[in-house]
Amino acid sequence: MEFIITNDEGRDIGALQEATIDFEIGDKGNSFEIEMTDEEATRYEIRMQQSYIYSPDTEFGGRFEKTQYATDTDIQTWCGIAWRGLLEMSAIEPPPNVSHMVVSGDVHDVFRTVLPAGNDAGSFFTVPDGQLGVGIATYQFDRFTTKLTGLSKMLEQVGHRLDISVVPRSQGRPFAVVVTAKPIQDLSQTIEFSQDYTNAVLDLTDDRMGVNHLICLGQGELTDRLVIHLYAWPGGIITSAGPFWTGIDMRTAIYEYSSIEDPAELKAKGVERLTELMSKRSGEVYVRDMQLYIGDIVGGRDRRSGFVIAKPITNMIARIKGGDATIEVNMEGA
Numbered sequence: 001m002e003f004i005i006t007n008d009e010g011r012d013i014g015a016l017q018e019a020t021i022d023f024e025i026g027d028k029g030n031s032f033e034i035e036m037t038d039e040e041a042t043r044y045e046i047r048m049q050q051s052y053i054y055s056p057d058t059e060f061g062g063r064f065e066k067t068q069y070a071t072d073t074d075i076q077t078w079c080g081i082a083w084r085g086l087l088e089m090s091a092i093e094p095p096p097n098v099s100h101m102v103v104s105g106d107v108h109d110v111f112r113t114v115l116p117a118g119n120d121a122g123s124f125f126t127v128p129d130g131q132l133g134v135g136i137a138t139y140q141f142d143r144f145t146t147k148l149t150g151l152s153k154m155l156e157q158v159g160h161r162l163d164i165s166v167v168p169r170s171q172g173r174p175f176a177v178v179v180t181a182k183p184i185q186d187l188s189q190t191i192e193f194s195q196d197y198t199n200a201v202l203d204l205t206d207d208r209m210g211v212n213h214l215i216c217l218g219q220g221e222l223t224d225r226l227v228i229h230l231y232a233w234p235g236g237i238i239t240s241a242g243p244f245w246t247g248i249d250m251r252t253a254i255y256e257y258s259s260i261e262d263p264a265e266l267k268a269k270g271v272e273r274l275t276e277l278m279s280k281r282s283g284e285v286y287v288r289d290m291q292l293y294i295g296d297i298v299g300g301r302d303r304r305s306g307f308v309i310a311k312p313i314t315n316m317i318a319r320i321k322g323g324d325a326t327i328e329v330n331m332e333g334a
Contacts, residue, residue, distance in 0.1 A: 001055055001318065001325035008050035010174025016044070016053075019320070023060045023082060026294050026315030026330065030085030032062055038074045046078060054166040054175060059083060059294075060318050061166050061177070083164050083177050084294075086121040087148035092141050093118065101141045107132045107155070107181050110139075114147060115179065122147050125164075126176040134158055134181060152295070155181050161295025187292075188299030188310035202300040204307055210279035212245050213252040216270035219261040226263060230270045232278040238271050253277055281309055282331060292316070292329050300331075 003016045019036040034053070045051070046064055054061030059082075066079040081089070092114060094100050103110045108127050115122040139157065141150045152162050160181040167176045211232070218226030233244045243250055255273050260266045292298065292313055299310035315330035 001058075001060075001320060003053055003055050003060075003320065004168075004175075005044040005046065006052045006054070006175065007045065008047070008052075010052060012168070012175075013044050013051075016040070016320075017323075021318070021320040023318040024315065025059060025082050025084045025317075026313075028315045028330070030082040030088055032060075032080055032082055034078045035075055036078070038069075038076060041076050041078070052175075053080070054177075055318075056168050057165055059164045059166075059316075062086075083125075083166075084148060086124060087151070088146050090120045090122040090147040091118060092145050092147055092150040094143055100143055102138060103141070103154075104136055104138045107134045107136060107158075107160070110136055110154070111151070111179055114151065124177065125179045126167075128178060128180055132181060134160060156184075156295075159184055161293060163293065182293070184312075185293075185296040188297050202302070204300060204302050204309065205280075205282045206307055207281070208279045209251075211251045211253040211274065211277040212279065213243060213250055214270055214274040214277065215252065215254045216266050216273075217254065217256045217258065218263070218266040219258055226261065226266060228263060228267050228270060230267070230274050232274055236275075236278075238274055238278075240267070281307070292327075298329070298331060 003019075003021060005013045005016060007013055016034075016036070017040075019034050019040060021032065021034050023032040024030070032053070048067060049063065049065055051064045052061065053064070062080040062082040062085070064078050064080045068077040068079075069075065092101055101114075103113060108131055111127045115125050115127065136154065136158065139154045141154070148162070155162055161184050163180050163182040165178055167178050169175055213232075214230045216228040216230060218228070220226050228240060230238055230240055231243045232238055245251075255270055257266060257269055260269065294313050294316060296313050297310060298313060299308070301308045309331065311331040313329050313331060317328040317330075319326050319328070
């Protein structure tokens with residue numbers, strides 16, 4: 001896995017040879033950290049908010065925007081925001097005097113409308129020429145949302161995922177960060193990571209220590225206080241109908257939001273909170289020689305416990321140390 005350093009015009013300076021690189025993209029963070037010697041930083045002419053790094057034809061890349069170093073060592077630590085993070089820090093806002101932004105048409109045309117809107121970091125990205133051939137009938141974005149969240153949710157409606165990659169340009173021209181959409185791959189139907197699969201290590205967690213009963217407290221005093229009980233059920237279901245687990249298996253937490261007087265709003269906030277607190281099954285996959293992307297669905301099985309999971313990829317971590325590259329893939333909690 002090769003990482004290229006460029007100048008502020010996006011033209012290549014050279015490939016990093018000895019640095020330690022950590023890239024994380026997805027729902028847990030969109031940033032990178034690179035450790036290199038003073039000599040390397042000088043050789044590649046790295047400048048704050050002027051130098052870029054990218055791995056050709058992948059999503060891993062960004063701009064250097066933070067540095068740390070101490071006078072008793074020759075190691076510098078450089079950090080920055082990954083491409084996906086730029087979209088996470090760009091907003092979709094409704095037009096003036098309109099409640100929501102509504103779009104329709106070919107996905108590429110929607111991208112051309114949404115990405116540069118507001119003249120923020122979204123305008124940095126390039127949309128391929130022509131049409132994608134995937135249409136959006138009518139889609140209403142949340143009133144205020146990020147471009148990353150808004151576009152990802154829109155694409156889910158048509159079975160696609162957001163695809164970001166750096167395309168190097170020839171003859172000294174600057175690279176381009178291209179945004180398009182690709183069909184979501186359901187690899188759980190064809191590949192199941194387990195003890196039998198030698199190209200991957202699956203790290204599974206089955207956590208039953210979470211909360212399954214949330215008491216939500218809204219506005220009011222004593223017997224007049226707004227109270228809603230929420231219960232987690234198998235399969236990630238949250239309901240106010242009553243508990244599934246009782247006795248020693250019922251685990252209760254209290255959630256106070258005293259400024260809310262609307263029961264529907266309190267319930268919505270409570271559902272968000274219980275989703276964070278309830279028991280989960282999760283997995284991490286360490287893969288070799290396989291192309292996986294955020295949004296694709298992967299499956300895993302532990303033959304010792306019988307634990308089976310099939311969930312979308314939500315996070316990817318690339319690590320380079322001593323010339324060796326590893327990619328860790330995290331699945332969505334169940």
